[in-house]
Amino acid sequence: MKKKSKSEPLKICLLTYRGNPNCGGQGVYIQHLSKALSDLGHQVDVLSGPPYPHLDSKVHLHKLPSLDLYNAERPFRLPKVSKLANPLNMYEFLTMCAGKFPEPYTFGERAYQFLRKKENRYDIIHDNQCLAYGIEKIAQKVGPTIATIHHPITVDRREEFKAATSKSKINRIKRWYSFIKMQKEVARKLSYIVTVSECSKLDIAKEFSIDIAKFRVVPNGINKDYFYPIQNNARSKHSIIVTNSADTPLKGLRYLLEAVHKVRKQQPVELTVIGQPKENGTIVRLVSELAIGDIVHFTGRIRNEEFADYYSRATIAVVPSLYEGFGLPAAEAMACGVPLISTTGGALPEVVGKAGILVPPADSDSLAREIIFLLNHPEQREKMAKAGIERVEAIFNWTSAAKEMVEIYREAIDGYRRSA
Numbered sequence: 001m002k003k004k005s006k007s008e009p010l011k012i013c014l015l016t017y018r019g020n021p022n023c024g025g026q027g028v029y030i031q032h033l034s035k036a037l038s039d040l041g042h043q044v045d046v047l048s049g050p051p052y053p054h055l056d057s058k059v060h061l062h063k064l065p066s067l068d069l070y071n072a073e074r075p076f077r078l079p080k081v082s083k084l085a086n087p088l089n090m091y092e093f094l095t096m097c098a099g100k101f102p103e104p105y106t107f108g109e110r111a112y113q114f115l116r117k118k119e120n121r122y123d124i125i126h127d128n129q130c131l132a133y134g135i136e137k138i139a140q141k142v143g144p145t146i147a148t149i150h151h152p153i154t155v156d157r158r159e160e161f162k163a164a165t166s167k168s169k170i171n172r173i174k175r176w177y178s179f180i181k182m183q184k185e186v187a188r189k190l191s192y193i194v195t196v197s198e199c200s201k202l203d204i205a206k207e208f209s210i211d212i213a214k215f216r217v218v219p220n221g222i223n224k225d226y227f228y229p230i231q232n233n234a235r236s237k238h239s240i241i242v243t244n245s246a247d248t249p250l251k252g253l254r255y256l257l258e259a260v261h262k263v264r265k266q267q268p269v270e271l272t273v274i275g276q277p278k279e280n281g282t283i284v285r286l287v288s289e290l291a292i293g294d295i296v297h298f299t300g301r302i303r304n305e306e307f308a309d310y311y312s313r314a315t316i317a318v319v320p321s322l323y324e325g326f327g328l329p330a331a332e333a334m335a336c337g338v339p340l341i342s343t344t345g346g347a348l349p350e351v352v353g354k355a356g357i358l359v360p361p362a363d364s365d366s367l368a369r370e371i372i373f374l375l376n377h378p379e380q381r382e383k384m385a386k387a388g389i390e391r392v393e394a395i396f397n398w399t400s401a402a403k404e405m406v407e408i409y410r411e412a413i414d415g416y417r418r419s420a
Contacts, residue, residue, distance in 0.1 A: 010409055011043045011121065015135070016128040017107035019046070019053030025150060025328060026128055027053040032223055034059045036402035045122070047114060049107045064110045066103065069096045099175040105182060108132025115142045124409040126194075131183035139190060144416035146192040146408065151200045151325020151346065152207040153180055156250050159322060163249040163282075184208045192412045194405070196220050196326040197347035203325075216408045219351075220326050221398030222335045226304045229337030229389060230312035238267065238375055241314035241338070243274040243307075243329045244321060247281045252320035252343065252361060254286055259320075259367035261290040266372060269295060274310065276300045311336035315381070316374050319348060322361045327351045331396050334388030339381040341370050351396075355387040 014034055019027040030046055035056040038044045045060045046053065050068045055061050067079050067089055076096065084090045088106055095102035112134035115125065119142055127135045127147040139145035157177040164170045187193060187204075193214050195201050201215045240260065244251035253273070263269045276298050277283035287293050302310065311317065317333035323346040324330075330351045333340050340356035342348045349358055357374070359366035374381055 010123045013122040017130045019048035020051040036398035108134025131186045148194045154207045159250045199347035200325040218404045227332045227335040255364045256320040258364035262368040335392040337385040339384040355391045
């Protein structure tokens with residue numbers, strides 16, 4: 001492999017097994033990293049399974065169709081018989097029927113089949129937390145390959161085990177997360193792992209048994225087209241906003257709901273949850289049990305362009321997560337100039353710094369106490385809003401992230417060339 005000069009543009013291939021731009025962080029990460037790399041002058045292609053990401057016009061998307069069995073509008077549907085003639089499709093369908101999650105494995109195989117025909121087309125291949133056996137084959141047989149791991153998925157599994165209320169649910173969780181064994185094996189074989197915080201680096205190294213020397217930390221950026229401060233004289237004096245996934249135990253929404261229940265006993269308060277809980281799920285039941293349905297509003301899915309407006313109407317933003325590998329909602333709230341209360345779960349203290357108030361995870365009493373404090377101290381809210389904007393401006397931008405990533409790419413390319 002010919003050595004590239006440090007000024008020569010790279011041909012980069014980003015892989016994401018699902019690129020949904022409206023739900024989850026994978027599509028957001030790929031969308032903004034690919035654009036930032038392209039803006040630096042590099043040629044960027046994205047290989048994605050459905051749902052596909054929204055990409056900048058300069059970035060080329062290669063669609064790798066799957067059976068899309070987890071499509072929110074048609075989940076777990078029976079594919080056409082003609083589709084099941086393909087052995088990989090049949091595996092995907094039967095594995096889904098067994099209660100497992102086949103998408104990482106099947107995407108890895110499809111990506112390998114695609115890239116082995118394009119040998120030497122790309123200088124670097126960058127996997128976004130698929131970590132399938134196909135990714136290992138790409139690293140061995142196609143070209144230099146690195147991976148981003150946002151946080152250890154073992155933490156999600158552990159919290160779901162804690163929330164499980166029956167043996168059948170525990171067994172269902174075990175089956176669903178069976179792909180973790182594969183991801184651990186593949187991650188250990190790669191020469192470079194990128195992650196988004198020092199906390200994630202240490203936790204992934206421990207949970208996946210990976211040499212700490214393989215890690216490089218590149219914080220996420222914030223999309224300032226969607227997250228920015230709006231001056232709004234009509235801002236509420238007692239409104240809280242939260243954007244974390246409602247029914248995911250790791251996101252800790254139940255503790256915020258309990259805190260809001262406690263706050264309302266002392267003073268007016270209302271909560272806006274960006275998103276929609278599952279019908280008859282744990283969050284809907286808790287809202288009913290606490291009798292707070294009159295002060296809790298679920299927005300359903302909103303457009304990216306609406307986020308800044310929602311934040312502009314809020315008095316306080318809260319991130320109640322039990323663990324975050326980075327914590328985009330915290331940085332996004334700060335970018336919008338909203339005073340922030342966050343837990344200390346995972347990497348959140350790294351993101352928030354001294355610009356927000358930190359409380360222990362799973363502690364509704366502490367959340368309620370700090371919510372009451374901020375609601376009643378407007379001068380403190382003003383200081384925190386300014387500090388949050390300044391922190392995001394200084395640290396969390398995609399241009400800086402892309403520049404750091406390119407340095408890692410060149411390091412990985414040189415290492416691959418020397419070992420060839």
